[in-house]
Amino acid sequence: MKQVEIFWTGGFDSTFRMVQLSQMDVSIRPIYLRDFTNRKSEKNELEAIAAIYDCLRVHPKTKATFLPIQLVGGEEFRFSNNVPNEHIEMPSNETAKKTWESMRSKIDKNLSIVREGKIFRGTYGLNRPMSFSYQYIGISAYANAHNANVELGFTKSDAAIRKTLECFGKIIKEDDGRYCLLKDATDPDLYEMFKNIRFPIIDLEKTEIKELYEKWGYQDIADLTWFCFKPIDGEPCGQCVTCVPAIREGMAHRFSATALQRYAKFEEREKSVEYLEKVEKMYDTLLSSEIRKQFL
Numbered sequence: 001m002k003q004v005e006i007f008w009t010g011g012f013d014s015t016f017r018m019v020q021l022s023q024m025d026v027s028i029r030p031i032y033l034r035d036f037t038n039r040k041s042e043k044n045e046l047e048a049i050a051a052i053y054d055c056l057r058v059h060p061k062t063k064a065t066f067l068p069i070q071l072v073g074g075e076e077f078r079f080s081n082n083v084p085n086e087h088i089e090m091p092s093n094e095t096a097k098k099t100w101e102s103m104r105s106k107i108d109k110n111l112s113i114v115r116e117g118k119i120f121r122g123t124y125g126l127n128r129p130m131s132f133s134y135q136y137i138g139i140s141a142y143a144n145a146h147n148a149n150v151e152l153g154f155t156k157s158d159a160a161i162r163k164t165l166e167c168f169g170k171i172i173k174e175d176d177g178r179y180c181l182l183k184d185a186t187d188p189d190l191y192e193m194f195k196n197i198r199f200p201i202i203d204l205e206k207t208e209i210k211e212l213y214e215k216w217g218y219q220d221i222a223d224l225t226w227f228c229f230k231p232i233d234g235e236p237c238g239q240c241v242t243c244v245p246a247i248r249e250g251m252a253h254r255f256s257a258t259a260l261q262r263y264a265k266f267e268e269r270e271k272s273v274e275y276l277e278k279v280e281k282m283y284d285t286l287l288s289s290e291i292r293k294q295f296l
């Protein structure tokens, strides 16, 4: 049976890919990437993951087999005692060491990408400059350390990362239906970061995914997904980098009235002159003239 490795956050998109995979005759190895910082949402994400895993195992359409979820990363591979449950497997010291070493070199590489002005601005709401966040560095480091293809479930709607890949590289479809970067047509630094990453749902919009969850009979699982990066009182905040697009893409029903009020305030702030000026200033500082040309 074919084994598929997948980065799983417990969020709406990567969980959708888990649903797709669960209907196939494969063995699934989910990987959860921990943060350096004590990310507030980690507990919620792991709880969502455990609950979803339980549901997927008993779903009538399930054909796949499920391997324990592997935890990767974190500050010096700090492992808390209260998070793991029976689904989660700790990496062996050897695995942890290899990934950590690879991650350190990727962080250096990422800094050089930023220094050289290879910075792309994302398109959530207002355009913002971005370099690769910890998440992508960690994902890349893990996949390269293991020299294995690992799936990353982001969609056509995730403009920031998709456009970064398209701007500095070429995305192609492989025979197995997954997408990847074409070496000869991609910036070497970018290729090095993503050479082992496969993008299985990059051709789907978030709205299509939303419909498919329902059509296939997985609405209960969609409702268990977690998407807030900075929860407040254990609930989605409504104003963070992941809540804002979720609300804008039709998931307002998952938020409390208080969270939606925060979102309204965020929208107000975003329109203010001070905010626009601040963003413009950031561009001026961060974007090299060469890169700027591509967007003017």
Ligand SMILES: [Zn+2]
Residues within 6 Å of the ligand: 227, 228, 229, 230, 231, 236, 237, 238, 239, 240, 241, 242, 243, 244
């Ligand atoms: Zn949030």
